[in-house]
Amino acid sequence: MNNINYKRIEKSDTEIINFFDKHFMEYSLNKINMDSNYHQFIYASYNDTELIGAIRCSIMYKVMNIELLIIDPRFRKLGIGKSLYEMVVKYAKELNCTMITVETFNFQAVDYWKNKGFKMDFVRNGYNGNSLYYFSKDI
Secondary structure, three states, rough: OOOOOOOOOOOHEEEEEEEEHHHHHHHHHHHHOOOOOOOEEEEEEEEOOOOEEEEEEEEEEEEEEEOOOOOOOHHOOOOOOHHHHHHHHHHHHOOOEEEEEEEEEOOOHHHHHOOOEEEEEEEEEEEOOOEEEEEEEEE
């Protein structure tokens, strides 16, 4: 116990990911008798071999959270974001998820998510003069 060290880790490695997965799952099973089934994943889009878009998500307790959706500006308005979104919705349904959530800043994609049928749950202000919008959609 005398040699406890702390460090900031910029990118997760397998040991850390496995540590979180194991202990979070055990905690969930002990507290609510349910496995969280937490995992993260990314769908990516390529133009030949060039990465041009990606969507990063996580799933926990049958709720998918869209963490990031980004398309290279040269390839926007071509339906790439829509295709990536449709892929994650299909995956969520395959895993019997009940809801999808997403957060976006006021200067990002508020209208995009509204147009996808998401309802705004709440807005949190105070991000250097910006606001973070929280959306959800039952599936």
